[in-house]
Amino acid sequence: MSHPLQRDPEDALAPDTVADSGEVIRCDACPVLCRIREGQAGACDRYANENGKLVRVDPLVVLQRGAPAVPFFEPGKPWDGTLVSGANTFITGIGATTTYPDYKPAPFIVSSKLEGVDMVTVVTEGIFSYCGLKLKIDTDRYLGPEQSPVRVEGEQIGHVTTAEYGSQMLSLGGVRHLTGGTKKEGTVTCDALLRLANRQPVEMKIEDGSTVVVQAGEPPIVNGEREERMRVGCGSATIGIFAKQWHGHADEVIVVDDHITGVLTEHQAGRFLDMRPAGVRVRGRKSTPGRYFKVAEPGLGWGGTDIVDPLSIIEMIDPKRAWQGMRLLMVSTTGEDAEWFVLDGDLKPVKQPMPDAIRKVVERIAENCEPALCTVLFMGGAGGSLRAGVTENPVRLTRSVKDLMTRVTCGGAPTYVWPGGGITVMVDVLRMPERSFGYVPTPALVLPIEFTMPLEAYAAMGGHVDRVVSLQQALREAQFKAHAWRRENPWPVCT
Numbered sequence: 001m002s003h004p005l006q007r008d009p010e011d012a013l014a015p016d017t018v019a020d021s022g023e024v025i026r027c028d029a030c031p032v033l034c035r036i037r038e039g040q041a042g043a044c045d046r047y048a049n050e051n052g053k054l055v056r057v058d059p060l061v062v063l064q065r066g067a068p069a070v071p072f073f074e075p076g077k078p079w080d081g082t083l084v085s086g087a088n089t090f091i092t093g094i095g096a097t098t099t100y101p102d103y104k105p106a107p108f109i110v111s112s113k114l115e116g117v118d119m120v121t122v123v124t125e126g127i128f129s130y131c132g133l134k135l136k137i138d139t140d141r142y143l144g145p146e147q148s149p150v151r152v153e154g155e156q157i158g159h160v161t162t163a164e165y166g167s168q169m170l171s172l173g174g175v176r177h178l179t180g181g182t183k184k185e186g187t188v189t190c191d192a193l194l195r196l197a198n199r200q201p202v203e204m205k206i207e208d209g210s211t212v213v214v215q216a217g218e219p220p221i222v223n224g225e226r227e228e229r230m231r232v233g234c235g236s237a238t239i240g241i242f243a244k245q246w247h248g249h250a251d252e253v254i255v256v257d258d259h260i261t262g263v264l265t266e267h268q269a270g271r272f273l274d275m276r277p278a279g280v281r282v283r284g285r286k287s288t289p290g291r292y293f294k295v296a297e298p299g300l301g302w303g304g305t306d307i308v309d310p311l312s313i314i315e316m317i318d319p320k321r322a323w324q325g326m327r328l329l330m331v332s333t334t335g336e337d338a339e340w341f342v343l344d345g346d347l348k349p350v351k352q353p354m355p356d357a358i359r360k361v362v363e364r365i366a367e368n369c370e371p372a373l374c375t376v377l378f379m380g381g382a383g384g385s386l387r388a389g390v391t392e393n394p395v396r397l398t399r400s401v402k403d404l405m406t407r408v409t410c411g412g413a414p415t416y417v418w419p420g421g422g423i424t425v426m427v428d429v430l431r432m433p434e435r436s437f438g439y440v441p442t443p444a445l446v447l448p449i450e451f452t453m454p455l456e457a458y459a460a461m462g463g464h465v466d467r468v469v470s471l472q473q474a475l476r477e478a479q480f481k482a483h484a485w486r487r488e489n490p491w492p493v494c495t
């Protein structure tokens with residue numbers, strides 16, 4: 001089966017291969033410039049030739065506070081206009097179309113009123129070659145070495161980046177993978193980004209590491225195993241949280257963790273409780289008392305290490321300090337792995353049934369773990385020519401965004417705009433409507449984006465004020481679909 005993004009634009013009749021005729025129209029919504037036969041769609045499946053007219057295949061998505069009064073509207077059908085009240089309806093960029101090249105005004109420049117202030121929202125579907133995804137994968141399981149290539153269908157689409165607290169991080173896409181390698185690398189990268197951004201699962205292979213299936217809002221599946229819990233904290237933090245609850249029930253607790261393994265009686269928390277040093281020395285590099293780095297190699301065993309037998313991290317037991325009958329708990333940072341030992345006459349740890357008081361605390365570790373999820377953030381640069389669809393003087397839009405005068409949303413979802421130059425936005429795909437993203441085979445992703453600001457500010461930045469229309473005017477000719485506003489998102493039209 002051919003790759004969905006390997007469909008050549010020429011399948012849709014590339015420029016100069018077919019003469020213009022009444023039946024063939026040219027789409028100029030992206031640089032591919034497909035010529036599309038009647039009844040067929042262009043290379044990205046977003047535009048089609050419907051009876052000789054170029055149409056956007058998907059309806060425009062509008063969001064409404066409260067339940068949508070009319071969920072779907074087709075032009076030509078009776079409509080009494082009650083759907084749209086400017087205060088409660090927001091036009092998103094989803095299905096809005098793109099105006100390429102961007103010196104043309106954006107497809108929708110819509111006015112509204114807020115508490116007596118005239119507002120404007122500029123709406124478009126931006127085409128992003130400079131874009132990628134940041135993936136946060138809640139797991140301690142070893143995915144692969146930092147900087148290791150992440151591959152789909154054998155093509156590198158990104159790399160492993162710096163791990164965060166309880167999560168492994170991947171950086172995917174970017175202009176180098178989209179445009180700088182082979183055609184296949186670009187199309188596979190674009191397809192993987194598109195599926196992830198649209199909340200679909202993607203299986204990735206990490207070089208010298210694991211296979212992981214990632215889907216936004218779902219637990220990761222690492223080497224076929226569905227992750228359940230995110231660790232409660234590092235080994236040292238786990239000691240800090242539960243030391244008091246272990247006190248009196250165990251003589252030593254070792255919390256096994258790939259990054260910082262904790263040893264209770266040496267740790268500040270154990271000292272604070274006046275616990276007797278137990279003389280168990282673990283492998284690895286001592287950072288501070290009771291905190292050890294690199295007790296083992298990373299892996300799929302206890303606490304994100306390669307450990308299967310927890311006793312393997314014990315370097316020695318000091319006979320001057322340890323004693324017969326000493327009670328030792330070894331536990332992982334999620335409570336998934338735990339074993340209870342009592343030292344015999346030779347000071348050897350012997351596995352014993354775990355007492356209820358200890359089991360209760362181990363279960364509490366698990367209870368305090370949050371569900372493991374995958375988070376997918378889109379990141380892209382909106383500081384390029386897209387701005388010309390908003391204003392004749394693009395740097396003023398950038399300044400207005402930086403001055404918080406202009407609010408940037410993607411499909412109505414709030415964005416984080418990076419400090420410094422440009423308009424580099426980040427958005428959580430789960431806060432956007434489903435299937436918000438599209439692609440073009442250049443290859444690049446298509447992202448809905450909206451800029452909202454007071455009309456006065458829009459005029460001052462050199463905006464296309466002659467193209468401002470009311471919401472009713474904008475929707476009169478559009479085929480649109482109304483979705484309920486997501487309550488967790490702030491309403492974007494605000495002063």
Ligand code: SF4
Nearest residue numbers: 027030033034042044
């Ligand atoms: S790829 Fe899509 S947007 Fe680009 S020209 Fe073809 S139909 Fe139009």
